[in-house]
Amino acid sequence: MPYATEENLTDLAVERWGNTHTPRFRELMQSLIKHLHAFIREVELTQEEYLQAVDWLAKAGQICTGKRQEFILAADVLGVSMLVDAINHRLPSGATPSTVLGPFHIDDSPEMEIGANMAEGIQGDTCYVTGTVSGLDGKTIAGAELDVWQADSDGLYESQIGSEEPRLRALFHSGADGKYVIHTIAPSEYPIPMDGPVGDIMRKTDLNIYRPPHIHFHVSAPGYEPVVTHIFRKGGRFLDCDVVYAVKESLITDFKLMPPGKTPSGEMSSKPFCVVNYDFVLSKNGAH
Ligand code: BEZ
Ligand code: FE
Numbered sequence: 025m026p027y028a029t030e031e032n033l034t035d036l037a038v039e040r041w042g043n044t045h046t047p048r049f050r051e052l053m054q055s056l057i058k059h060l061h062a063f064i065r066e067v068e069l070t071q072e073e074y075l076q077a078v079d080w081l082a083k084a085g086q087i088c089t090g091k092r093q094e095f096i097l098a099a100d101v102l103g104v105s106m107l108v109d110a111i112n113h114r115l116p117s118g119a120t121p122s123t124v125l126g127p128f129h130i131d132d133s134p135e136m137e138i139g140a141n142m143a144e145g146i147q148g149d150t151c152y153v154t155g156t157v158s159g160l161d162g163k164t165i166a167g168a169e170l171d172v173w174q175a176d177s178d179g180l181y182e183s184q185i186g187s188e189e190p191r192l193r194a195l196f197h198s199g200a201d202g203k204y205v206i207h208t209i210a211p212s213e214y215p216i217p218m219d220g221p222v223g224d225i226m227r228k229t230d231l232n233i234y235r236p237p238h239i240h241f242h243v244s245a246p247g248y249e250p251v252v253t254h255i256f257r258k259g260g261r262f263l264d265c266d267v268v269y270a271v272k273e274s275l276i277t278d279f280k281l282m283p284p285g286k287t288p289s290g291e292m293s294s295k296p297f298c299v300v301n302y303d304f305v306l307s308k309n310g311a312h
Contacts, residue, residue, distance in 0.1 A: 034061040083221045091183045093127055097222045100124060100268040101231075115249070118160050119307040123270040125252050126240060127217075128181035129173055133193040139289030141207040142194040148177040148209025151279065151298040152288040153255070157198045157243060160307055164202025168245035168306070171195050172206055174238070179214020205288045210279060210298050211237040213261045216268070236262040236271060241304070248306035255302050277302050 028036055037057045044050040063069075084094040099105045105124045113122040136142060157168035173193035175181050182191035198204045215233045218226065226233050237260035244250035256263060256276045263271050279298045287293050 034058065034065075037061070080221050080224070083224075087220045092217070092220075094220050094222055096127055097216060097220075098225075100126070101216065101222060101226065103269045106269040113251075115251075116160060116307050118305055119249075120243070120251050120253055120304045121272045121274060122251050123253050123272065123275070124268060125242075126268070128175070128183055129171075129240065129242070130182060130190075130193060133171060133173065133195045134190050136194040136196055138196060138199055138203070139205040139207060140194070140196075142172065143176075143192055143207070143209040146176055146192060146209060149298060150287075150293065150295065151208050151210040151300065153204075153206040153208065153239065153300045153302065154288045155204060155302045155304065156202045157204065157245065157304045157306065158202055159248065160305060164198075165245045165248065165306065166198060166200045166202060168198040168202070168204075168243060168248075168304070169195060170198070170204055170206070170304075171242040171244075172208075173240045174208065174211050175214050177209060177212050179212055184217075207287075207289050208239070211239050211257065213237050231267065232262055232265040233267050234262045235268065236260045236266055238270075243304045243306065245306060247309055249309055251304070251306060253304075255300065 026032060026036070034057065038054045041053045041057055042050055044053060084098060087094050096105065099108075109122055109124055115121060153172075157165045157170070159165060171193075172195075173181070176185075176192060182193060185191065192208070194206075196204050196206055213234050213236055216226075216235065217223065218233060223233075237257040238254040240252075240254050242250060242252050254270060254275060256271055258276050258278045263276065277300050279300050282297055282299050284294050284296060285292065287297055288299060
């Protein structure tokens with residue numbers, strides 16, 4: 025085995041990392057080394073840039089907590105999360121497309137009845153999200169679980185506010201006819217967290233740092249592939265430059281402003297309100 029030179033270092037490292045416990049880990053590590061070395065050779069990384077990168081990674085690690093994951097945020101803004109999502113969710117056409125989960129999902133949201141208000145006491149424009157959950161064959165799915173979460177009208181999620189109570193998140197189940205109704209507030213655009221190392225690199229660019237207005241969903245039912253997705257407000261700002269690349273045409277939905285009157289949950293409203301209709305379509309387990 026020769027000693028390392030600039031010329032042979034990549035081959036040496038690839039060969040050495042051939043000695044792994046599983047073939048998949050070997051494939052991952054050897055490919056990573058090839059691409060990483062090719063990047064360093066292409067840009068001729070300076071010693072200073074190398075140390076800056078190491079420092080950046082250390083800072084990203086230090087800012088992570090149980091509620092904050094700076095590496096996922098970095099993957100999001102680099103388009104990496106959406107690429108992994110796309111490769112792993114090649115769904116049949118007609119199925120509701122998936123998107124990234126994002127950093128603000130919280131497990132074990134409170135269960136709510138169809139039509140219940142998950143924005144009780146929170147300021148914002150009243151909004152009802154309604155629709156059906158069905159399979160690709162068009163059959164409606166009763167009892168599908170809709171795990172829903174969103175930001176408030178200032179663009180803040182529960183974990184950013186540090187609320188003691190569950191806030192703007194809930195679990196709903198579709199009814200016997202596959203239908204669901206969610207009473208909430210209209211979402212607004214918001215910037216990604218900019219107070220950490222991801223913010224530091226974004227500030228070195230003129231890139232948009234905002235997400236367009238959206239509501240997050242995780243929809244699941246026995247026998248079907250669960251889908252993590254968002255619905256986006258048609259006409260909302262930043263749809264064409266979402267900082268995390270999550271917008272897909274079929275997820276853009278009208279938020280129709282309705283005059284005062286009967287709401288989708290059956291109550292009377294003395295004020296105008298928004299109605300959104302979105303039908304989720306799930307593919308059967310193992311269909312992709
Ligand atoms: C979100 O929509 O909650 C989100 C997703 C990725 C990065 C930042 C925020
Ligand atoms: Fe979000």
